[in-house]
Amino acid sequence: MLRLNRCTLALFTSLLATAAQADTHYQLDLAGHDRHQVAVNARFVVDNTEPLLLQMSAASPGRYARHDFAKNIYALKALDGQGNPLLLQRMSPTSWQVSGHQGEVQVSYLLFGNHADGTYNQIDSRHVHLNMPASLLFAPSLRAQPATVSLKTLPTGWRAATQLYPQAEGALSAPDVDYLMDSPLEISDHQLLSFSQASAGKTYQIELALHHAGSAEEAKVLLEKTQAVVRQQQAIFGELPDFANQRYTFIADYLPGVDGDGMEHRNSTIVTSESSLAQDEFAQVETISHEFFHAWNVERLRPKNLQPFDYTQTNMSDALWFAEGFTNYYGKLALKRSSHFDLDTYLDKVQKPLNQTLQTPARRWSGPAAVSQQAVFVDAGVAVDKTNYANHFLSYYTYGEVVALALDLTLRTQYDTDLDALMRLMWQRFGKPETPYQLADIQQALAEVSGDAEFAAAFFRDSIQGPGLPDFTALFTQMGLTLSAANPDKAWLGALQLATFGDAVQVQSVSRDGSPWASAGITDGDLLLQLGSVRLRTPDDIDTALKTARPGDVLAVKFRRFDREQSVNITVAADPALALRVDKNASRASVKRRDAWLGAKKL
Numbered sequence: 179m180l181r182l183n184r185c186t187l188a189l190f191t192s193l194l195a196t197a198a199q200a201d202t203h204y205q206l207d208l209a210g211h212d213r214h215q216v217a218v219n220a221r222f223v224v225d226n227t228e229p230l231l232l233q234m235s236a237a238s239p240g241r242y243a244r245h246d247f248a249k250n251i252y253a254l255k256a257l258d259g260q261g262n263p264l265l266l267q268r269m270s271p272t273s274w275q276v277s278g279h280q281g282e283v284q285v286s287y288l289l290f291g292n293h294a295d296g297t298y299n300q301i302d303s304r305h306v307h308l309n310m311p312a313s314l315l316f317a318p319s320l321r322a323q324p325a326t327v328s329l330k331t332l333p334t335g336w337r338a339a340t341q342l343y344p345q346a347e348g349a350l351s352a353p354d355v356d357y358l359m360d361s362p363l364e365i366s367d368h369q370l371l372s373f374s375q376a377s378a379g380k381t382y383q384i385e386l387a388l389h390h391a392g393s394a395e396e397a398k399v400l401l402e403k404t405q406a407v408v409r410q411q412q413a414i415f416g417e418l419p420d421f422a423n424q425r426y427t428f429i430a431d432y433l434p435g436v437d438g439d440g441m442e443h444r445n446s447t448i449v450t451s452e453s454s455l456a457q458d459e460f461a462q463v464e465t466i467s468h469e470f471f472h473a474w475n476v477e478r479l480r481p482k483n484l485q486p487f488d489y490t491q492t493n494m495s496d497a498l499w500f501a502e503g504f505t506n507y508y509g510k511l512a513l514k515r516s517s518h519f520d521l522d523t524y525l526d527k528v529q530k531p532l533n534q535t536l537q538t539p540a541r542r543w544s545g546p547a548a549v550s551q552q553a554v555f556v557d558a559g560v561a562v563d564k565t566n567y568a569n570h571f572l573s574y575y576t577y578g579e580v581v582a583l584a585l586d587l588t589l590r591t592q593y594d595t596d597l598d599a600l601m602r603l604m605w606q607r608f609g610k611p612e613t614p615y616q617l618a619d620i621q622q623a624l625a626e627v628s629g630d631a632e633f634a635a636a637f638f639r640d641s642i643q644g645p646g647l648p649d650f651t652a653l654f655t656q657m658g659l660t661l662s663a664a665n666p667d668k669a670w671l672g673a674l675q676l677a678t679f680g681d682a683v684q685v686q687s688v689s690r691d692g693s694p695w696a697s698a699g700i701t702d703g704d705l706l707l708q709l710g711s712v713r714l715r716t717p718d719d720i721d722t723a724l725k726t727a728r729p730g731d732v733l734a735v736k737f738r739r740f741d742r743e744q745s746v747n748i749t750v751a752a753d754p755a756l757a758l759r760v761d762k763n764a765s766r767a768s769v770k771r772r773d774a775w776l777g778a779k780k781l
């Protein structure tokens with residue numbers, strides 16, 4: 179009853195606003211969807227006759243590289259309110275100016291898209307899947323004004339899944355351009371499932387708009403897993419975010435020919451996978467968990483350097499280790515607490531980023547804050563030249579996840595508190611009131627939660643600005659776990675990307691500093707011919723050669739570089755991989771601590 183009244187009031191207010199302000203209106207005509215094309219008609223109304231600047235975004239919130247979405251729009255025309263042509267000039271690769279209007283500008287263009295993920299568009303006979311920054315021209319001068327979207331020529335049975343506000347006659351609205359840009363649109367014949375979740379005296383509808391070829395039973399299982407993870411995340415923060423219209427929508431595309439991805443938004447998320455639920459055994463719930471955690475962390479608990487978002491260029495932040503890395507940590511932890519992962523699976527999930535972080539040579543140069551700032555190059559960034567990332571870049575997802583683990587275990591073993599308490603404090607102080615935070619604010623919250631300002635200052639100096647990490651072996655012992663060499667006797671030369679090339683094996687990547695390959699001077703482009711007594715014809719032959727070798731052995735490696743054949747000696751090392759296992763001799767106190775960490779939380 180209360181909810182109905184609120185909706186009616188909101189609709190009434192919005193209709194009044196429409197009459198007074200003449201919202202920007204977009205009409206999307208789907209007639210050409212079979213050929214990856216949507217026709218867009220946009221109407222802009224301004225209170226002056228000055229030239230109107232129109233912008234196509236060069237960035238998409240949540241993805242930090244530059245994306246020139248303007249490359250996929252064409253046949254651009256501008257008319258005035260009476261249908262007379264207006265002068266349209268391109269001012270930059272991503273902006274246009276319309277002159278000679280009397281306050282009303284109608285623009286039409288064609289939009290092409292055939293790449294479904296959280297950043298791009300896919301328009302085909304199965305769906306129209308749109309990310310708004312990749313789709314809509316907007317007027318920067320009207321950024322604070324409401325906008326409406328209507329759909330034309332919808333195939334039978336298709337409907338929209340979106341966080342845009344529903345209006346009369348199927349129209350959709352956004353209170354401003356930022357909300358419009360944050361609202362992806364999936365138009366298809368998808369299934370819609372939902373459950374209700376109570377929080378802070380309100381009832382929220384959590385929807386799953388599922389576009390897939392799987393069974394109704396699989397959809398039900400996914401909904402149950404989603405519900406369990408939503409409850410575990412709510413338990414961390416003590417409440418759900420106050421979703422607009424008391425509704426949050428998971429928009430899932432599990433279809434051949436889409437790109438695996440997840441992209442967070444305020445009241446919805448896009449989750450995509452080319453595998454079916456059956457093929458992936460519901461591994462898709464990992465993305466669901468990660469993206470839902472973003473509803474708190476990054477959508478509302480937001481770094482100051484991403485606010486307001488700049489649509490004209492890349493947006494750099496030193497906080498992605500927290501925004502993405504901590505979200506990665508909690509995405510998996512919530513799946514353990516909700517019983518999607520058993521203990522062994524969870525330890526496996528922790529072990530992988532831990533090995534990557536402890537063994538990368540990149541930490542010589544950068545701590546978590548500095549790798550966050552490189553997101554603009556790597557987060558779907560495109561380069562034609564080769565890079566040396568293996569030696570100087572570690573993903574802020576991986577690194578941040580390991581920092582979260584380090585902090586959680588330190589707080590649990592040394593301060594009688596935990597990372598959940600830090601997240602709750604950050605939520606209450608910055609997320610809920612939507613006050614953007616800076617790194618110093620996290621440090622201050624850590625000082626309060628731990629009661630040790632010196633520890634917080636040292637942690638930020640050494641492990642956030644610097645590359646230090648605590649002694650994980652000691653931390654895990656106190657959680658009833660052991661961290662030790664996985665294969666101490668296994669011969670190892672280091673990670674290299676290799677490919678068969680003619681009758682030999684070609685090195686595809688730069689060798690990692692500190693590895694036997696690098697110490698022997700082997701690097702990208704080299705054609706490996708022989709290792710010890712084994713003639714190399716495929717990458718597997720290297721494993722064959724190492725099978726009989728022991729750490730400390732010296733092998734001759736014969737290789738060709740720029741047509742010159744050479745030979746060097748390579749000293750075999752021991753595999754540095756670490757394994758995280760349950761300690762069968764753990765003390766009762768350690769097991770109790772581990773259960774408090776990984777066990778289900780009560781709402």
Ligand SMILES: [Zn+2]
Pocket residue numbers: 442468472501502505
């Ligand atoms: Zn994320």
